[in-house]
Amino acid sequence: MIRPGAAQGAAPPRGAWSAVGAGFAVLFVCTGVNQSFGILFKPILNEFGGDRGTLSFAATASLLVYALSQLFFGPLIDRFGPRRVMLPSMALMVLGTALVSTAGSPWQMTLLYGVVAAVGYTGTGILPVSVYVARWFPGRGGFPMAVAATGFSLGHLVFTQVAAHAAEAMGWRRTYLLLAVLLLIGKIFPEKEQKAPKGDAGASGKRKKKEKAAAASA
Numbered sequence: 001m002i003r004p005g006a007a008q009g010a011a012p013p014r015g016a017w018s019a020v021g022a023g024f025a026v027l028f029v030c031t032g033v034n035q036s037f038g039i040l041f042k043p044i045l046n047e048f049g050g051d052r053g054t055l056s057f058a059a060t061a062s063l064l065v066y067a068l069s070q071l072f073f074g075p076l077i078d079r080f081g082p083r084r085v086m087l088p089s090m091a092l093m094v095l096g097t098a099l100v101s102t103a104g105s106p107w108q109m110t111l112l113y114g115v116v117a118a119v120g121y122t123g124t125g126i127l128p129v130s131v132y133v134a135r136w137f138p139g140r141g142g143f144p145m146a147v148a149a150t151g152f153s154l155g156h157l158v159f160t161q162v163a164a165h166a167a168e169a170m171g172w173r174r175t176y177l178l179l180a181v182l183l184l185i186g187k188i189f190p191e192k193e194q195k196a197p198k199g200d201a202g203a204s205g206k207r208k209k210k211e212k213a214a215a216a217s218a
Helices: 016-035 037-048 051-080 082-100 106-122 124-136 143-184 188-192 203-217
Strands: none
Touching: 016 037, 016 082, 016 106, 016 124, 016 188, 037 051, 037 106, 037 143, 051 082, 051 106, 051 124, 082 106, 082 124, 082 143, 082 188, 106 188, 124 143, 143 188
């Protein structure tokens, strides 16, 4: 039987809840921008012409890249830490999103949105954010992660409305430029945060090296 308060542990270190806010901001902006493609699909199709299936392959490619690249980003996070993965991934997503505005055909949309931006999105998604927040709250990160994870759904909710109104006012190309700017602004939040305690820079790898050195000297 677990005694009341047995799992509470010590207070989180200074900056822990600020890190939760940064995680929320990353999921809010990156998920919102990524999901805006569904809203902008129709005006893009109207300009490109052709059938819906050809253009929708960009969304299919994005989902496939997102799923498969998780296996690549997991080891990267273990080695370099979540923050060092999120920052360049956001930069890549900014680049991919801005370049989407220059796409002139479905295959270019597939390359820029379905591959370049999708790889960046994977490095800013639930996986790195959950690891980052968990390191600030070892053993009891459920609620803090839940707070950060609300950015996922709220970003989808807010940005679809932003994209819809922006596309109506200035077209889908300028809307994608606007989304790239919003991503760039969102990048400020994780940049301001310090490294998570106990291994934002690959503590697991350092710990293994220490264990090997201790075994060798024994």
